[in-house]
Amino acid sequence: MSALPDALPAVPPRSNWLLSGALTLGVLLILAGVFWPTVYSMVEIWERSETFTHGYLIFPISAWLLWRQRHELAQVRPRPDLRGLILLAAAGAGWLLADAGSVNVVAQYAFIAMLIAAVWTLLGWTFVWAAFFPLMFLFFAVPVGEFLIQPLMGVTADFTVAMLQFTGIPVYREGMFFSIPSGDWSVVEGCSGLRYLIASVTLGVLYAYLTYRSWKRRLLFSIAAIIVPIFANSGRAYMIVMIAHLSDMQLALGVDHYIYGWVFFGLVMLLLFWIGSFWREDDQPEPSQSEPGVAPPAAAPAGRAARPRLQVAIIVLLVAGLWPAYASWLTARPLPAMPALQVESQGGWQAGETFTSWTPHWVGANRQLRQSYAQAGRNVLLELNYYVTQRQGAELINSQNFMIRQKDPAWSNVGETRVTVEIGGVSRQVRQAKLRGSDGQRLLVWQWNLINQHPTVNDHAAKLILALDRVRLQRDDGLSVLIATPYDAAEHATAVATLARFAADMAPAIGRALDQVDGQ
Structure with missing residues (x-):
């Protein structure tokens, strides 16, 4: 009679995961309600801006990524880890400062960080490490990037004017406006390429995670997904100006202006993914979480008895709820007296x-x-x-x-x-x-x-x-x-x-x- 193996993996009882998972989901939903103004500020931008419409898909994609790892995650023993409260408190303080300064994007990032901190506290660091990418992918839900519009407009204008001059077409430029013999042009917000850049980065990072197993390849492809759309958008702008110039300003000025742009961007992204597929590794298993040179952080000490899950959940809600309560009190304060604004003339003016x-x-x-x-x-x-x-x-x-x-x-x-x-x-x-x-x-x-x-x-x-x-x-x-x-x-x-x-x-x-x- 043969002996049984000594190192069979210990699978947590199904009841542990049902209780811990349901409790964690409930806490996350309550946090979404407590911080609803921050959540709504994200949804509002997803709804009104085509640049950030992809935000609706981020949470479902993260849930799907977790579902793909369900067999691996099922091996993790859910264990409350109070170290997550440190991140929760830090993210809450960041949210308070952002709310006080009316910096929505920072408040939104802080809210996502609080969700991850709550998961860490309730399920443990081992789970967070195993589900690292699906959890980090949630940050793509934050509609950020508008501060890049002006720099990207400058890059587009510089490249377009330089290429026109290289082609031999005389150009007179003043800021974001330039004139060529066939007509006048201006680089506006829609020409910045921000929409292409955000779409490329989001898709590129997801593609890199699903296609490669080496973190180096994932990083390199993600960097390419940032650089390529910037140059592609500049090339798109030059192409549109040239089409209009060569057609005596008959083409690329109306709806076809946008059609050419999206078709060109689609071809560039298709080319990027096609080239990236030559090094694909999705037929290989995921690397071990403890592969050489990538040692995961230590899990919470296991010597003590596990703390009651409900008690930890209440602590999480109390720590997270402190910040919006203080912010509400600040908002409710009456405004100080404000007499008319007056400036005396001085210096001979x-x-x-x-x-x-x-x-x-x-x-x-x-x-x-x-x-x-x-x-x-x-x-x-x-x-x-x-x-x-x-x-x-x-x-x-x-x-x-x-x-x-x-x-x-x-x-x-x-x-x-x-x-x-x-x-x-x-x-x-x-x-x-x-x-x-x-x-x-x-x-x-x-x-x-x-x-x-x-x-x-x-x-x-x-x-x-x-x-x-x-x-x-x-x-x-x-x-x-x-x-x-x-x-x-x-x-x-x-x-x-x-x-x-x-x-x-x-x-x-x-x-x-x-x-x-x-x-x-």
């Missing part, structure tokens, strides 16, 4: 008549001042937008605050960047834009934010400072300062000097206006 029809697009301000000033024949427009506290839709730093709208019928932004200027003998950065009106008027615009009497154009630092101030119950108000003056190519230096002098002369009055309006 006198209130003058309006000299431009341009109006910047700043939203949600509690108080606003728009006044033209004149001195020695020079005109300057001052616009102040004051935000008494930071909350969604009424925040100093907001993607909806910009110089002009896309496709504005009267004004074009022909160049926007950060520049270092000298104001009152001190060098500092401002956000500078050059605007061109359909009536021929040109404006040189400077903009910066004033927080605690400190000027800044660093949006990330400003968001963090305001969020920390709000959470610590400090004043979290801020002022957007925008000044503009007419200019032409021959008087650019004069316009710069005019704005610098105005900013230096009026700085004390603007600073006093900030403290006056705060009213605390």
Whole structure:
């Protein structure tokens, strides 16, 4: 009679998984309800933006990936691990700061991290390690990437103009606008290629995980899925301009403009996946979680008796629920008193008549001042937008605050960047834009934010400072300062000097206006 093997794998009882799985699913659903505003902010963007429509598929795909691993995961013994509470608390604190600063994308990332931390706490690190990719794939549900639009537009414009010049076609360029003998073109948000990039990265990472077993190959293919669509989009833009140019502006200007773009992108992605298939490894088994050089983190100590699952679930909900409760209390606080926004004329500047029809697009301000000033024949427009506290839709730093709208019928932004200027003998950065009106008027615009009497154009630092101030119950108000003056190519230096002098002369009055309006 032969002896039985000594090392048969121990399969957890089915009842353990039924109870642990049901409890974990229940906790995740409760967290989704507690953080519903954050969840809804993701769903809302999936619904209104074609760029992020794939978000609807992320959770089902992650569930399918877990189902593919069901036999392997069934070998894992579900065991509560309180170390997951550390990640849960850290993610919750991050969510609180993001909510205080109205940074939706960070709050959404923090929420996904809290879901993973809850799974870690309830099922243990061994399960998280075994299901690492399906859980990490959930981060693709966050609609992120709009901050890449302007850089990608710049890449597209640079490449297209360079290729047109290489082809021998004369080009006159001004910012994102350029002209060739056959017509005028502009690179707008739809030309940035962000939609192609996000689709490529999401599909590329999933394809790499399913097709390869080596993490090096998965990483290399994922990098290719980032680089290829950027160059492909630039080539697409050049191709469309050339088609229109060679057809006397008859083709690639209407619906076919988008059709050519998507067909070209589809062919590029098909080519990328086809080339990647030459190194496919999906006929091989998944590598061991403890393959040489990839040692998994240690599991929770097993010497102590397992903690009651229901008790751990309650702890998870209490730790996670602390942050939205505090955030709700912050939101319920009454706004401080806000008298009218006033700025006294200083340095010889006198209130003058309006000299431009341009109006910047700043939203949600509690108080606003728009006044033209004149001195020695020079005109300057001052616009102040004051935000008494930071909350969604009424925040100093907001993607909806910009110089002009896309496709504005009267004004074009022909160049926007950060520049270092000298104001009152001190060098500092401002956000500078050059605007061109359909009536021929040109404006040189400077903009910066004033927080605690400190000027800044660093949006990330400003968001963090305001969020920390709000959470610590400090004043979290801020002022957007925008000044503009007419200019032409021959008087650019004069316009710069005019704005610098105005900013230096009026700085004390603007600073006093900030403290006056705060009213605390």
